[in-house]
Amino acid sequence: MEKTTGGKIAVYVCENSGLKAAYNCENREILSAAEILRLPCSGKIETAMLLKTFEAGYSAVVVFGCPEENCKFLSGNLRARKRTEAAKRSLSEAGLDPDLLAIDYISSMDAHKFEKTLRSMGEKIGLWQSAEAPSGPGKGEKA
Amino acid sequence: MEENIGIVLCTCAGSFCSRAEAEEIAARLRYGGLTSESVLVETALCGGSDFRKTAEGLRKKNYGKILFAGCPGSRMDAVAEGLAGAAGIPRGAVGFADIWKAGKGPFVDRAAGKLAKSRKALAEVPVPERVEAPLLKSVLVVGTGESADLADSELRRLGYETLRSDRLPLSLTGVPGDYRAVPDTGPFPVTAAGGTPGAESPAEVSFGSLLFAGGTGPVDEAGRAAKLAALYPSDKVLPLEGLEAAALSLPRAREVRTVAIILDHTIDETKASTEKACRLALELQKPGILQVYLLCKDIRVGSLHLEALYDEARDSGAVVAKYEKKIAIRTEGDGVMIDYIDSQLGLPARISCSLAGISLAGLDVSVDGRAEGLGLRRDRYGLLQDNNIHQFSAETNRPGVFVSGPWRGTDYLPSAREEAIAGALAVHGFLSPGKLSAETMNAQVDPDKCVLCLTCVRSCPFKAMRVDAEKGAAASGPFECKRCGICAGECPAKAISLPAYSDAAMAALL
Numbered sequence: 245m246e247k248t249t250g251g252k253i254a255v256y257v258c259e260n261s262g263l264k265a266a267y268n269c270e271n272r273e274i275l276s277a278a279e280i281l282r283l284p285c286s287g288k289i290e291t292a293m294l295l296k297t298f299e300a301g302y303s304a305v306v307v308f309g310c311p312e313e314n315c316k317f318l319s320g321n322l323r324a325r326k327r328t329e330a331a332k333r334s335l336s337e338a339g340l341d342p343d344l345l346a347i348d349y350i351s352s353m354d355a356h357k358f359e360k361t362l363r364s365m366g367e368k369i370g371l372w373q374s375a376e377a378p379s380g381p382g383k384g385e386k387a
Numbered sequence: 388m389e390e391n392i393g394i395v396l397c398t399c400a401g402s403f404c405s406r407a408e409a410e411e412i413a414a415r416l417r418y419g420g421l422t423s424e425s426v427l428v429e430t431a432l433c434g435g436s437d438f439r440k441t442a443e444g445l446r447k448k449n450y451g452k453i454l455f456a457g458c459p460g461s462r463m464d465a466v467a468e469g470l471a472g473a474a475g476i477p478r479g480a481v482g483f484a485d486i487w488k489a490g491k492g493p494f495v496d497r498a499a500g501k502l503a504k505s506r507k508a509l510a511e512v513p514v515p516e517r518v519e520a521p522l523l524k525s526v527l528v529v530g531t532g533e534s535a536d537l538a539d540s541e542l543r544r545l546g547y548e549t550l551r552s553d554r555l556p557l558s559l560t561g562v563p564g565d566y567r568a569v570p571d572t573g574p575f576p577v578t579a580a581g582g583t584p585g586a587e588s589p590a591e592v593s594f595g596s597l598l599f600a601g602g603t604g605p606v607d608e609a610g611r612a613a614k615l616a617a618l619y620p621s622d623k624v625l626p627l628e629g630l631e632a633a634a635l636s637l638p639r640a641r642e643v644r645t646v647a648i649i650l651d652h653t654i655d656e657t658k659a660s661t662e663k664a665c666r667l668a669l670e671l672q673k674p675g676i677l678q679v680y681l682l683c684k685d686i687r688v689g690s691l692h693l694e695a696l697y698d699e700a701r702d703s704g705a706v707v708a709k710y711e712k713k714i715a716i717r718t719e720g721d722g723v724m725i726d727y728i729d730s731q732l733g734l735p736a737r738i739s740c741s742l743a744g745i746s747l748a749g750l751d752v753s754v755d756g757r758a759e760g761l762g763l764r765r766d767r768y769g770l771l772q773d774n775n776i777h778q779f780s781a782e783t784n785r786p787g788v789f790v791s792g793p794w795r796g797t798d799y800l801p802s803a804r805e806e807a808i809a810g811a812l813a814v815h816g817f818l819s820p821g822k823l824s825a826e827t828m829n830a831q832v833d834p835d836k837c838v839l840c841l842t843c844v845r846s847c848p849f850k851a852m853r854v855d856a857e858k859g860a861a862a863s864g865p866f867e868c869k870r871c872g873i874c875a876g877e878c879p880a881k882a883i884s885l886p887a888y889s890d891a892a893m894a895a896l897l
Contacts, residue, residue, distance in 0.1 A: 254897070263485070275487045281896055282485060288872030288888055292881070300897040316777050317871035318764065318784060318848035327876060 251303030251369045253278050258286040260316050262308030264352030274362050287320025294331040303369040307347040390510050393450035397457035399431040415499035432466050442473030452480040454509050479515035479828040508895035513886050515826035518865050523595035530601020534792035534807045538600040541811035596814045599790040600807050621718040630744030643678050645740035651684035652745050658690045658799035660746045665696045668705040679705040691801050762850035770796045781813035784849050789813045828886050829868035834860035836882035843874035
């Protein structure tokens with residue numbers, strides 16, 4: 245597959261949901277574009293940490309937390325959303341596209357949702373064109 | 388390299404990497420400056436074949452920390468934990484490197500790079516100590532009625548000393564004086580503090596655990612009827628309790644009279660009130676002079692014999708209709724007109740009937756005040772225990788405080804009985820080790836940075852944060868803290884860090 249840029253997506257995952265969804269994800273092309281960083285809870289994410297991730301050279305950042313009312317730590321996912329919003333505001337103040345930062349709530353079985361979110365983020369940063377976005381497991385093996 | 392970190396690569400036939408690849412990764416790491424002693428390649432640890440040997444090997448090597456890399460999968464955590472335990476390394480000193488086979492560039496290079504980064508991150512993590520605190524073998528049971536009695540007797544049978552209180556603030560049975568529950572003193576047995584000064588009662592009574600059980604007492608029917616009368620000032624709209632008598636004394640007529648039973652009017656119905664409504668529908672429908680409509684939002688029949696009763700009521704001719712959102716009830720002439728949107732058809736519908744009975748929901752669980760000062764979270768109905776699957780069935784957000792029965796929303800008596808026993812067993816599960824034990828991987832506060840804004844105290848879902856008067860800073864309790872890092876994320880002064888995920892450790896991974 246042709247890639248237009250060499251950008252990479254930093255993916256902060258909650259150990260209880262996002263990480264397991266990543267384990268279940270079979271789309272190698274998507275995984276290859278992602279640097280997966282585990283957190284005990286999405287509520288651990290800090291605004292400064294999100295911004296630092298951009299500084300470290302990542303083109304986009306995605307945070308995965310547990311579905312609402314399903315957080316192992318009761319309110320971590322809600323707080324993660326608040327902080328992600330704050331970081332988005334900072335990004336737009338700095339003149340960057342706030343859409344390069346996203347948060348999604350997924351359960352451990354939602355590998356397809358994990359894939360979908362990362363795919364659309366990849367499109368946004370020009371990792372692949374939407375028509376040729378990797379869609380199934382094993383596709384990357386040929387490439 | 389100064390720190391003694393062992394890297395364990397687990398390999399087997401297919402998944403993470405092949406033996407040859409693992410050896411190559413190890414070689415690459417050694418080339419990067421690690422000693423050959425510190426990189427181990429093991430085969431199929433999840434299979435258990437080499438487990439004991441590996442653990443023995445790890446123990447001999449005397450590692451301070453272990454970085455583990457294996458198949459991506461939930462098994463890995465358990466395997467690594469087991470190995471570290473067998474090798475005498477604290478759980479907090481075990482790190483994971485999540486390496487995916489897919490990726491840009493040659494796998495071996497990438498894996499070696501990620502391992503080196505993860506090793507750097509792990510080096511930033513302090514080695515935890517283990518702290519312990521004794522737990523008292525006594526339980527405070529709060530509540531009245533059958534539920535509390537059952538839980539109490541079950542706890543006594545299990546060998547615990549119990550003390551009863553029917554309310555909060557506490558009035559301890561057999562101990563004079565007014566007490567309030569203080570969860571923050573000591574590690575966290577719940578303490579009842581207060582007492583009447585000068586009297587013979589002790590100033591403090593401590594417990595290992597607190598169980599809320601009860602509320603199966605009689606409900607305030609008069610109060611509920613008054614509420615309904617204020618809402619619908621008509622003798623055609625009644626509380627469910629008075630419907631049967633009114634329906635049977637309706638003047639005789641040629642045609643069949645219609646009676647509506649309305650559920651879910653104020654809040655979602657419980658199983659108890661559903662049972663009552665189904666039984667009433669059956670009673671009224673049977674003689675053949677009345678047509679009963681059962682209006683509900685979502686009928687819950689998942690309980691002992693309840694579904695059979697529901698089917699019986701429907702078989703007898705009662706019509707069940709489901710409505711969504713609000714329902715409009717007004718008296719018109721000789722009867723009552725009910726307008727609603729049928730949730731199955733998606734269409735507006737109207738029922739004209741002679742009488743309407745409204746169930747004002749069976750829950751009589753005014754928990755207000757009972758959770759006072761304990762920092763317990765409530766669900767959207769104000770009941771104890773959050774609507775969160777991780778707390779089911781008996782846990783609350785405070786370790787050592789459990790809830791069962793009506794106060795968490797169960798008022799169907801057979802279920803409440805079962806829950807009372809389950810609550811007692813949850814307490815037993817908590818107290819039976821006799822002590823609390825934890826590693827000091829809890830949130831750490833830098834006293835120099837803490838400005839005592841108390842954001843962490845407010846935001847901690849488990850109320851693990853408190854003020855350490857000695858240090859003049861906030862501090863988390865090692866036993867209550869569940870290492871989620873919410874406080875670390877919220878702290879405006881950036882004074883709090885989670886040892887395993889400190890800024891330095893996270894930065895090393897980027």
